Amino acid sequence: MSIERIFYLTAQELTVFQCDKGTVRRLDSYPPTVEGVSAFDAYLAQHPRETSALLLDLFEEEFRHETIPHLLGGDRQSVLNRKLDNLFRRTPYRGAQFQGRERAGKRHDRVLCTAVTNPEAVSIWLPGLQQYRVPFKGIYSVPFVVQKLLEKLRLKQPNTLLLSLQQGGLLRQSFFSDGVLKISRLSLLPAFTPQEYLATVLKEVDKNYRYLNRIQLLPFNQPMDVSLLGAADLLEVLRAGCEDSPTQRYHFIDINQAADRLELDLELNSGQSEWLYAALLGRHTPALNYAPQADRRYFIMRQAKRQLLAASVLLAVGAAAWGVNNIIQAQRLKGQGHVAHLETEQLQRRYEQAKQAMPAVPLPPRLMQSAVEISEALARHQVRPAQVLGVLSRGLADHPQVVIEELRWGVTQSRHAEIDDDGMAMATNPEEAEEGSDPAGGASLFQVASMKARLDPFAEDYREAFTRIDQLMQALRAQPEVVEVSAVLLPLNVDPSAVLAGESGISTDAPSAMFEIKTVMKVAADEV
Amino acid sequence: MRFEIDWRYLRPALIILALAALAGSGIAYLTAGYRAQMAAAYQQEMAAHEAIEQQLELTREDQALIERYLPRFTRLSAAGMLAGEQRLDWVDTLRAQTQAMKLPMVRYQINPQAPFQAPYLMEGGDVSVNVSELRLEMGLLHEVDMVHLLARLEQRVPGGFHVEGCVLQRQEQHFGYYRDHPNLSAVCRLSWFTLKAPPADEERADGA
Numbered sequence: 001m002s003i004e005r006i007f008y009l010t011a012q013e014l015t016v017f018q019c020d021k022g023t024v025r026r027l028d029s030y031p032p033t034v035e036g037v038s039a040f041d042a043y044l045a046q047h048p049r050e051t052s053a054l055l056l057d058l059f060e061e062e063f064r065h066e067t068i069p070h071l072l073g074g075d076r077q078s079v080l081n082r083k084l085d086n087l088f089r090r091t092p093y094r095g096a097q098f099q100g101r102e103r104a105g106k107r108h109d110r111v112l113c114t115a116v117t118n119p120e121a122v123s124i125w126l127p128g129l130q131q132y133r134v135p136f137k138g139i140y141s142v143p144f145v146v147q148k149l150l151e152k153l154r155l156k157q158p159n160t161l162l163l164s165l166q167q168g169g170l171l172r173q174s175f176f177s178d179g180v181l182k183i184s185r186l187s188l189l190p191a192f193t194p195q196e197y198l199a200t201v202l203k204e205v206d207k208n209y210r211y212l213n214r215i216q217l218l219p220f221n222q223p224m225d226v227s228l229l230g231a232a233d234l235l236e237v238l239r240a241g242c243e244d245s246p247t248q249r250y251h252f253i254d255i256n257q258a259a260d261r262l263e264l265d266l267e268l269n270s271g272q273s274e275w276l277y278a279a280l281l282g283r284h285t286p287a288l289n290y291a292p293q294a295d296r297r298y299f300i301m302r303q304a305k306r307q308l309l310a311a312s313v314l315l316a317v318g319a320a321a322w323g324v325n326n327i328i329q330a331q332r333l334k335g336q337g338h339v340a341h342l343e344t345e346q347l348q349r350r351y352e353q354a355k356q357a358m359p360a361v362p363l364p365p366r367l368m369q370s371a372v373e374i375s376e377a378l379a380r381h382q383v384r385p386a387q388v389l390g391v392l393s394r395g396l397a398d399h400p401q402v403v404i405e406e407l408r409w410g411v412t413q414s415r416h417a418e419i420d421d422d423g424m425a426m427a428t429n430p431e432e433a434e435e436g437s438d439p440a441g442g443a444s445l446f447q448v449a450s451m452k453a454r455l456d457p458f459a460e461d462y463r464e465a466f467t468r469i470d471q472l473m474q475a476l477r478a479q480p481e482v483v484e485v486s487a488v489l490l491p492l493n494v495d496p497s498a499v500l501a502g503e504s505g506i507s508t509d510a511p512s513a514m515f516e517i518k519t520v521m522k523v524a525a526d527e528v
Numbered sequence: 529m530r531f532e533i534d535w536r537y538l539r540p541a542l543i544i545l546a547l548a549a550l551a552g553s554g555i556a557y558l559t560a561g562y563r564a565q566m567a568a569a570y571q572q573e574m575a576a577h578e579a580i581e582q583q584l585e586l587t588r589e590d591q592a593l594i595e596r597y598l599p600r601f602t603r604l605s606a607a608g609m610l611a612g613e614q615r616l617d618w619v620d621t622l623r624a625q626t627q628a629m630k631l632p633m634v635r636y637q638i639n640p641q642a643p644f645q646a647p648y649l650m651e652g653g654d655v656s657v658n659v660s661e662l663r664l665e666m667g668l669l670h671e672v673d674m675v676h677l678l679a680r681l682e683q684r685v686p687g688g689f690h691v692e693g694c695v696l697q698r699q700e701q702h703f704g705y706y707r708d709h710p711n712l713s714a715v716c717r718l719s720w721f722t723l724k725a726p727p728a729d730e731e732r733a734d735g736a
Contacts, residue, residue, distance in 0.1 A: 133534070133537055293531045294530055294531045294532075297531055297532070297534065298534070298537065300531075301533065301534060301537055301538060304538065304541075305537070305538055305540075305541040308538065308541035308542060308544070308545050309541050309544060309545075311545060311548075312541070312544045312545045312547075312548035312549075313548070315545070315548045315549055315552045316548040316551060316552055318552065319548075319551065319552025319553070319555045319556050320552075320555060322555070322556055322559070323555040323556060323558075323559040324559075326556075326559035326560055326562065326563040327559055327562065327563070329563050329566075330559070330562045330563040330565070330566040330567075331566075333563070333566040333567050333569070333570040334566045334569070334570075336570055337566065337569050337570040337572075337573045337574075340570070340573040340574055340576075340577045341573050341576075343577055344573065344576050344577045344580055347577070347580040347581055347584055348580050350584060351580055351583055351584045351587060354584060354587045354588065354591065355587060357591075358587070358590065358591055358594065359594060359598070361594055361598060361601075362601075362605065363601070363725050364590075365589075365590040365591075365593035365594050365597065366590075366593065366654075367654055367655055367725050367726070368593065368594070368597045368598065368601040369593050369596075369597050370654060370655040371601060371604060371609070371610060371655045371723050371725060372597045372600045372601050372604060374649055374655055374657060374723060375604050375609050375688065375723065376600075377648050377649055378649075378657070378688050378690070378721055379688065380648075381646075381648060381690070382688070382689075382690050383690070383691070384675075384678070384691060385674070385675060385678070385691055385694055385716075386675045389671060389672075389675065403698075404696075404698065405697070405698050406695070406696065406697045406698065407671075407694075407695070407696040407697075408693070408694075408695045408696075409693055409694050409695075409696075410692060410693030410694075411690075411691075411692055411693060419693055419695065420695075421695055421715065422663060422693070422695070422715055422717055423692065423693030423694045423695050423715055423716055423717040424692065424693055424717055425692070425693055
C-alpha cells in the first residue's frame with residue numbers, strides 16, 4: 001500500500017506533504033509545541049483516512065556498527081532485540097539493518113543498529129494518530145531514504161558521501177559503502193550564500209574524510225566520492241569550487257534532474273531536498289521502520305479491514321457464482337427431466353399398444369417356452385421298440401431256422417447292461433453308466449437286445465450250428481444301427497477251461513442248439 | 529504501548545463479512561436445495577423411463593416368444609401333455625384297444641406319480657415334469673401287436689410315453705390263433721410323462 005501522506009519531522013517543525021501520482025504538495029507545518037500538536041491533531045481529525053508515514057530528519061539519531069552470531073529466523077531476531085535493548089534502552093524508536101557477514105574469523109553478521117535518541121521529539125505527534133485512527137505505516141529516517149535515492153539513481157561508487165540541503169538550513173551528510181548506509185549526520189547551517197555553502201562543503205568533506213578514516217569506515221588510501229545534491233544554480237557554484245583530488249572526487253546531482261529520472265513531477269530549489277525524499281518515500285519505503293507495532297495499529301488493522309472486505313466480496317461473489325451454477329444445473333436437470341417425461345409418456349403409449357396387440361395365451365410366454373422345450377427334450381430321448389424289432393427282423397431274414405424263444409430289450413446308458421424280467425436295464429458295472437457321456441454333458445443312449453433262440457431243425461451238427469449262428473451275427477453287425485453283437489451263449493461251450501458234457505445216440509432225444517446273442521445299438525444322434 | 533485490536537474499528541468490516549457469509553450461505557443453501565430437488569425429480573423421471581423401457585422390452589420379448597412357441601405349445605396342449613395324468617383315459621383306451629385288437633390278455637400296473645429330473649432337461653424352470661412308471665403285461669398273438677398297442681396308447685392317451693424296455697417270451701412252439709392262450713407273452717416298462725405349470729394366480733396368463 002503506497003503512502004499518501006508524509007509527515008516530515010525536524011527539530012523545528014512537522015510538515016505535512018501530500019503525495020499523489022508522482023507529485024508532492026506541501027500542506028501545512030506545525031511547531032513542536034502544545035499548540036502545534038493540537039493544531040496537528042485538529043488537522044488529523046479533519047483528514048484521518050490517508051495512509052501516512054513519519055519521515056525523520058533529526059539531529060538525535062545514532063548509528064552503531066555491531067556484529068552478532070550468524071543465526072536465522074526467530075533466534076536472530078531475539079539476539080537483535082537484545083542488542084538493541086542494550087544499546088538503546090530508552091527509546092522505542094530503534095532498528096537494525098543487516099549489512100553482510102565478516103570476511104574472516106567467525107563470520108558473524110554485521111548489522112547497523114540505529115535509533116532516535118530523543119524519543120520525545122517523535123512521541124508527542126503520535127497520540128493524535130491513534131486517537132483519530134490514522135492508518136500510520138511507520139517511522140522512517142532520511143538517511144535510509146537517501147540510500148534508496150542512490151539505488152534508484154544507480155550511484156554505486158564504493159565510498160560515497162552525499163550532502164543535501166533541507167528546509168531550515170539543515171545539511172544532511174550520509175556516507176555509503178557500496179551503496180549501503182554506514183553513518184549519517186545532520187547539522188544546521190545559518191542563512192548562507194552559495195559561496196558560503198561551498199566553503200562549508202569543502203570543510204565538512206575534509207572533516208568527514210579524516211573522521212571516516214579514523215573510524216575505519218573509509219579504507220585507508222581509498223578515494224571518497226562526494227555527491228552534492230542541489231539545484232542548478234547552486235551546483236554551478238559548487239562545480240567551480242570543488243576540485244577532485246586523489247582522496248576526493250566530486251559529483252554534482254541536479255535535484256530536478258534527479259526528480260525527472262525518478263518520474264517525479266517536482267520543481268525544486270537546493271534547500272528543498274525533503275520534497276524529493278518525501279516523494280521517494282511515498283513510493284518506496286525502506287525496510288528499516290522505527291515504529292513499534294502498537295503505533296502502526298491502525299495501518300495494520302486497515303489492511304486487515306481491507307482483507308476482510310476482500311474476503312467478503314470473494315465470499316459473496318463465490319456464493320453468487322456457486323448459486324448461479326446451481327440454478328443453471330437445476331434448470332438443465334429440469335429440462336432433461338421434462339424430456340425424459342415426454343419420452344416416458346411415448347414409451348407408455350407404445351407399451352399399451354404392444355400389450356393390446358398381444359394375443360391371449362393360456363400360459364405366460366416364458367412358461368410356454370419351458371413347456372415346449374421340455375416336451376421336445378423328452379421326445380428326443382424317446383426310443384421305440386419298433387426299431388430293434390426291425391433290425392432283428394432284417395438280420396433274421398435269411399435265417400428261417402432260427403426260432404426266437406425270448407427277446408429282452410431295453411434302453412440304457414451302458415452297452416454292458418442286462419435286461420431283467422421287467423424289461424429294466426441293469427448296468428453290470430455302475431461306472432459304465434458314464435461310458436456314453438459326451439462332452440456336452442448329456443449321456444449317449446444304447447438299445448440293448450438279448451435274443452435267446454434255437455436252431456430248428458438241428459441235426460446235431462454243431463459245426464453247422466456254429467456257422468449259422470456266426471452268419472446271423474454277421475448279418476446283424478452289417479446293419480448300420482448296430483454297434484456291437486456278441487454271443488452270450490452258444491450251443492456248445494467249447495472253451496477249453498469249461499466243462500463240456502453231452503449225449504449222443506439213436507435212442508436219445510434230439511438235442512437243441514440253444515444260443516443267446518446280445519445286440520447293442522446306439523440311439524441315433526438326432527434322436528437325442 | 530501494546531498492540532490492541534480496536535474491534536470497533538473492524539466492526540463494519542466484520543459485519544459485512546458476517547452478512548456476506550450469511551447471504552452466501554443462504555444463497556448456497558437455497559440454490560443447492562433447488563438443484564437437489566431438480567436432481568431428485570430428474571432421477572425419478574429417469575427411473576420411470578427405465579422402468580417403462582424394461583416393460584416394453586419384456587413385452588417385445590414375450591411377443592417374440594409367443595410367435596415362436598405358441599404353435600408348438602398349442603400342439604403340445606392338444607396332445608394333453610399339460611392336462612395332468614388322465615388315468616381313466618388310459619384304462620378306457622387300453623380296454624378298447626385290447627378288445628379291438630382281440631388281444632388274449634393285458635394286465636397293467638401304474639405306480640404313483642413322482643417328480644422327474646434328467647440332465648437333458650433344463651434346470652430351474654417353473655414347469656415341472658412328473659412321471660409314472662407303468663408295467664404292462666400282454667398276451668400277444670404276434671410281436672407286432674405289442675408295437676401297435678403301444679403306438680395307439682401313445683396316440684390316444686394324453687401325455688408322453690417312453691418305452692424303457694420289454695421282455696417277449698414265446699409261449700407256443702407253433703404260432704396259431706388261440707382264443708384262450710397267447711403265442712407270446714410280453715412285459716414292458718413304460719414311463720408316462722406329464723408337465724405341470726404353476727397355477728394361474730402365480731403368473732399372469734395374458735402373456736405379459
